[in-house]
Amino acid sequence: MLLFILMVMSLATSVTAQQQQIGPPDHSGSFDFDGYTRTFDYYIPSSYNEKKSVPLMISFHGRGSNAEGQRFLSGFEAVAEKEGFIVAFPNSTALGHETLLGHRFQWNDGRIDTPQFNAGVDDVAFTDALIDYFEGKYNIDPSRIYASGMSNGSIFANRLAVELSDRIAGIGAVTGPLAFPIAQQTPKGPVTVVLFMGVEDPIVPYDGVQNYLLSTDATIDYWVKANNTVKKPRVTYLPQTEPGDPTKIRREVYSGGKHGTQVILYKMEGTGHTWPSGPQYAEIKDIGLVSHHINGSQVIWDELKTHRLPGAKAQGKQK
Structure with a gap:
C-alpha cells in the first residue's frame, strides 16, 4: 500500500519543465552543504531596498518536482512582487533508483x-543554512520568515514547523499533513499553521495513512494542542467566486494560541491533490480538481504576514 502511494505521489506531484510556460528565474544560487551541492531559485521584488528589512518565504516543491515546478505551480513570484517579500524555491536532493521522471527528487x-x-539527508539543517544565506546576502526580517510547500514539500513544511520553529514564524502547507514520526515530537516553539487539504485527494488521503501520515483532523489536533489555541474553531464557507467551479472551501480558524499563533484549516471540498488556483497539471481522474475560488499563494501570505517569530528582532539588520 505504501509503495503504491509513493509511486503515485512521484508521478502526480511532478510539474515537469515540459509542462511549464514560465521564464528563467529572477535569481539562482547554490552552496555546498553536508556533502551535496544545494541549489535554489529566488525572486527579489522590485520594491526591495537594502535599507529596509523584508520578509522571506521559502516554498518547497512536491516529490519528483523541482524549484522550477514549484514556481510554476504556486505563482508565488507574482505575490512576492505585489506584497514586497523575497520568495525562495529550493531544490531537494535526487536519490534512489530512476523512475519515469528520472531520479526521485524528494525532501x-x-x-x-x-x-x-x-x-540521512538533513533537509532541516539545510533550510536553517538557507535562511542564513539570505540573511547574509539581503536585509531579511528574522521575525517574518515563513515556509510553504506542496505535497512532500507540505509534509516537510510541517516538519519544519516542529523542528525549526525557532526560526520560522508560520507555514502554509498544501496537500500534505504531518508525518507520523514527526508527530511524536514536541515543537520547539509556537508557530502559526495554515493547512489546505482536498477532501477528494487521491494521492494524499484526507484521512491519512495509519502509522505513516496523520489524518487532516489529527494534524489539526496536534497543532491546536501544540499552540494552545481554542479548541472550537470559527467556521465559514468562502464565496464560490468562479461560475462552473463545483468545489467548496470551508475555513476553520483556531485562534488565541501562544504568542498570537493560529491554526487554520482550508478544507477543500470536491478538490484533489492540487494548489488552489494553480494549474490542472495532470488529468482530473489522476489528481482531482483544482479549486479556483481562492489563490492559494495569496491566501497563504495573507494568513501568515502578520505573524512574527517571538523574540526575533523585528527590524532585522541594517545594511
Whole structure:
C-alpha cells in the first residue's frame, strides 16, 4: 500500500519543465552543504531596498518536482512582487533508483521509508543554512520568515514547523499533513499553521495513512494542542467566486494560541491533490480538481504576514 502511494505521489506531484510556460528565474544560487551541492531559485521584488528589512518565504516543491515546478505551480513570484517579500524555491536532493521522471527528487519529511531518510539527508539543517544565506546576502526580517510547500514539500513544511520553529514564524502547507514520526515530537516553539487539504485527494488521503501520515483532523489536533489555541474553531464557507467551479472551501480558524499563533484549516471540498488556483497539471481522474475560488499563494501570505517569530528582532539588520 505504501509503495503504491509513493509511486503515485512521484508521478502526480511532478510539474515537469515540459509542462511549464514560465521564464528563467529572477535569481539562482547554490552552496555546498553536508556533502551535496544545494541549489535554489529566488525572486527579489522590485520594491526591495537594502535599507529596509523584508520578509522571506521559502516554498518547497512536491516529490519528483523541482524549484522550477514549484514556481510554476504556486505563482508565488507574482505575490512576492505585489506584497514586497523575497520568495525562495529550493531544490531537494535526487536519490534512489530512476523512475519515469528520472531520479526521485524528494525532501526528507520524516517518513522512514524514503531514500533521503535512509541516506540521512538533513533537509532541516539545510533550510536553517538557507535562511542564513539570505540573511547574509539581503536585509531579511528574522521575525517574518515563513515556509510553504506542496505535497512532500507540505509534509516537510510541517516538519519544519516542529523542528525549526525557532526560526520560522508560520507555514502554509498544501496537500500534505504531518508525518507520523514527526508527530511524536514536541515543537520547539509556537508557530502559526495554515493547512489546505482536498477532501477528494487521491494521492494524499484526507484521512491519512495509519502509522505513516496523520489524518487532516489529527494534524489539526496536534497543532491546536501544540499552540494552545481554542479548541472550537470559527467556521465559514468562502464565496464560490468562479461560475462552473463545483468545489467548496470551508475555513476553520483556531485562534488565541501562544504568542498570537493560529491554526487554520482550508478544507477543500470536491478538490484533489492540487494548489488552489494553480494549474490542472495532470488529468482530473489522476489528481482531482483544482479549486479556483481562492489563490492559494495569496491566501497563504495573507494568513501568515502578520505573524512574527517571538523574540526575533523585528527590524532585522541594517545594511
